[in-house]
Amino acid sequence: VGEFDLIERLAAILGAPPAGVRVGIGDDAALLEPDLVVTTDLVVEDVHFRRATTSPVDLGWKALAVNVSDLAAMGARPIAAVIGLALGPGWSETEVEEIYRGVRACADAYGCPVVGGDVSRSPALTLAVTAFGRTAAPVLRDGARPGDLLAVTGRLGGSEAGRLLLEGLVAAGDAGAALRVRHRRPTPRLAEGLALAATVSAMLDVSDGVASDARRLASASGVAIEVDLDALPLQPGVAAVAAAVGRTPGAFAATGGEDYELLVTLAPATLAAASVPLTLIGRVVPGLPGVSFRGVGATDDLAGWDHLRER
Amino acid sequence: VGEFDLIERLAAILGAPPAGVRVGIGDDAALLEPDLVVTTDLVVEDVHFRRATTSPVDLGWKALAVNVSDLAAMGARPIAAVIGLALGPGWSETEVEEIYRGVRACADAYGCPVVGGDVSRSPALTLAVTAFGRTAAPVLRDGARPGDLLAVTGRLGGSEAGRLLLEGLVAAGDAGAALRVRHRRPTPRLAEGLALAATVSAMLDVSDGVASDARRLASASGVAIEVDLDALPLQPGVAAVAAAVGRTPGAFAATGGEDYELLVTLAPATLAAASVPLTLIGRVVPGLPGVSFRGVGATDDLAGWDHLRER
Numbered sequence: 375v376g377e378f379d380l381i382e383r384l385a386a387i388l389g390a391p392p393a394g395v396r397v398g399i400g401d402d403a404a405l406l407e408p409d410l411v412v413t414t415d416l417v418v419e420d421v422h423f424r425r426a427t428t429s430p431v432d433l434g435w436k437a438l439a440v441n442v443s444d445l446a447a448m449g450a451r452p453i454a455a456v457i458g459l460a461l462g463p464g465w466s467e468t469e470v471e472e473i474y475r476g477v478r479a480c481a482d483a484y485g486c487p488v489v490g491g492d493v494s495r496s497p498a499l500t501l502a503v504t505a506f507g508r509t510a511a512p513v514l515r516d517g518a519r520p521g522d523l524l525a526v527t528g529r530l531g532g533s534e535a536g537r538l539l540l541e542g543l544v545a546a547g548d549a550g551a552a553l554r555v556r557h558r559r560p561t562p563r564l565a566e567g568l569a570l571a572a573t574v575s576a577m578l579d580v581s582d583g584v585a586s587d588a589r590r591l592a593s594a595s596g597v598a599i600e601v602d603l604d605a606l607p608l609q610p611g612v613a614a615v616a617a618a619v620g621r622t623p624g625a626f627a628a629t630g631g632e633d634y635e636l637l638v639t640l641a642p643a644t645l646a647a648a649s650v651p652l653t654l655i656g657r658v659v660p661g662l663p664g665v666s667f668r669g670v671g672a673t674d675d676l677a678g679w680d681h682l683r684e685r
Numbered sequence: 686v687g688e689f690d691l692i693e694r695l696a697a698i699l700g701a702p703p704a705g706v707r708v709g710i711g712d713d714a715a716l717l718e719p720d721l722v723v724t725t726d727l728v729v730e731d732v733h734f735r736r737a738t739t740s741p742v743d744l745g746w747k748a749l750a751v752n753v754s755d756l757a758a759m760g761a762r763p764i765a766a767v768i769g770l771a772l773g774p775g776w777s778e779t780e781v782e783e784i785y786r787g788v789r790a791c792a793d794a795y796g797c798p799v800v801g802g803d804v805s806r807s808p809a810l811t812l813a814v815t816a817f818g819r820t821a822a823p824v825l826r827d828g829a830r831p832g833d834l835l836a837v838t839g840r841l842g843g844s845e846a847g848r849l850l851l852e853g854l855v856a857a858g859d860a861g862a863a864l865r866v867r868h869r870r871p872t873p874r875l876a877e878g879l880a881l882a883a884t885v886s887a888m889l890d891v892s893d894g895v896a897s898d899a900r901r902l903a904s905a906s907g908v909a910i911e912v913d914l915d916a917l918p919l920q921p922g923v924a925a926v927a928a929a930v931g932r933t934p935g936a937f938a939a940t941g942g943e944d945y946e947l948l949v950t951l952a953p954a955t956l957a958a959a960s961v962p963l964t965l966i967g968r969v970v971p972g973l974p975g976v977s978f979r980g981v982g983a984t985d986d987l988a989g990w991d992h993l994r995e996r
Binding site for chain 2: 380381383384387388389391392403404406410412413414415416420421422453454456457460467470471474475477481487488489491492493494495496497502504506
């Protein structure tokens with residue numbers, strides 16, 4: 375059973391959210407009345423990171439940053455977070471403190487103080503972060519309409535390229551340092567999310583690759599989406615890494631996880647009002663819910679990341 | 686390093702809560718302005734439960750129930766919860782669905798719907814639950830004053846006795862079934878917490894044993910507390926289990942974790958106003974912060990539960 379099948383089945387068991395909850399399971403975050411947003415993410419050793427390639431301080435940063443990214447994708451500003459630490463064997467006190475220094479650095483950078491938590495032993499280090507925020511104009515995944523444009527902030531593929539470099543699976547070129555940083559220290563697009571909230575029709579963060587995340591958007595909105603692989607904005611160095619592993623740049627960038635850019639749809643008339651640089655990468659068209667791909671790599675395997683499967 | 690030392694060091698790294706946060710790390714839950722309460726708890730396989738003695742549905746119930754208990758101890762009513770599932774090897778889909786049926790049963794029983802979550806692989810099944818609530822009259826741990834009485838709801842020692850029975854470490858008497866249920870299906874004292882909130886000076890839930898939890902209360906309030914071990918209300922069958930493992934009943938009941946009763950302090954004049962049955966088990970006295978014990982077992986080892994140590 376895959377990650378998304380399992381989530382659907384568990385969501386069915388948990389039942390529909392009560393009247394006061396505007397959005398339950400299935401968006402970047404839940405939306406509680408009137409304007410409170412809640413999101414939670416797990417970071418598990420050897421699933422989401424490897425000790426050999428991730429410093430403790432980067433790990434702490436990332437554990438909070440991915441939650442801030444979910445808040446950003448709802449158009450929400452952080453209030454606070456709580457953190458559960460399940461401490462695996464072989465982690466020193468100093469390393470654990472370094473993890474929390476990374477959490478603190480991210481908390482300070484995005485105004486998301488950590489106000490509580492829990493600690494336990496565990497066979498593998500696990501960080502369970504839950505973050506809360508408030509939004510005046512929540513942006514969900516279900517607002518895309520035929521005729522809208524599909525766009526993305528920033529550049530794609532950098533985190534996956536950085537991961538391959540860090541694991542020694544490809545050799546580094548000139549852009550290697552920036553790619554590694556991109557994987558280690560993701561930058562939630564908080565200011566961008568807040569700025570785009572009033573303009574876009576749907577928004578989510580690119581955590582599992584544009585291909586996967588566009589599918590979620592299409593499913594939630596009940597629309598067909600076309601993605602132009604040739605239009606994806608690549609981080610410098612990504613094309614070379616993609617070539618080194620025998621993949622086309624567009625397919626690589628569309629399936630590489632953890633870029634944490636924002637994927638949005640918006641009506642063409644509102645594009646001029648978007649105060650954030652965006653790259654147009656496709657469009658919402660009439661048709662059954664789903665995603666089709668155009669350009670070089672459109673026939674490649676474009677399955678996204680699944681945290682229940684082995685790498 | 687122990688659990689509580691580590692928490693203090695990590696809390697120092699995370700820093701003081703910002704102005705809008707009324708209570709950060711160190712109480713049952715954090716209190717965000719104006720009345721929002723947040724708590725998080727981890728449940729890790731072979732740390733908090735064993736598969737051999739815990740059914741999936743009971744595990745799900747317990748994972749949410751311990752969070753509801755924290756809300757109750759703040760005098761808060763649940764709004765919602767989110768749940769992170771790190772899925773260890775060897776758990777079938779059916780078992781995972783049973784876990785979520787247990788979560789749902791607890792959610793329905795206490796009005797705490799689960800509105801979001803995350804799933805991942807992991808070497809050991811871990812449930813990370815974060816629950817939110819609202820309170821009109823938050824009750825913290827720092828309000829105990831010399832002259833107050835120390836009291837507890839319900840009866841103690843049952844969960845630890847049930848655990849020993851379930852693990853086959855002692856033989857069951859007539860009370861065995863009730864003790865096992867007590868361990869498997871803890872009952873958060875939500876109605877009691879709401880009813881006591883207007884009356885008591887300090888409150889917390891008994892998760893690690895009265896001895897430990899009274900120490901936390903003494904430390905947070907900066908007071909000395911005397912606990913009468915002979916006064917502890919024992920669940921039927923606890924004395925026999927304590928005797929079977931060579932411990933005095935009072936020490937056993939004071940150190941057995943997971944009873945999830947409420948431990949409170951209150952001024953003698955307000956005792957009559959408490960609309961919930963309470964057992965008086967000690968008092969707050971002048972002196973340096975700390976706990977002293979009286980009665981049979983007062984010289985026993987009264988260290989509490991520590992989730993970072995091996996059993």
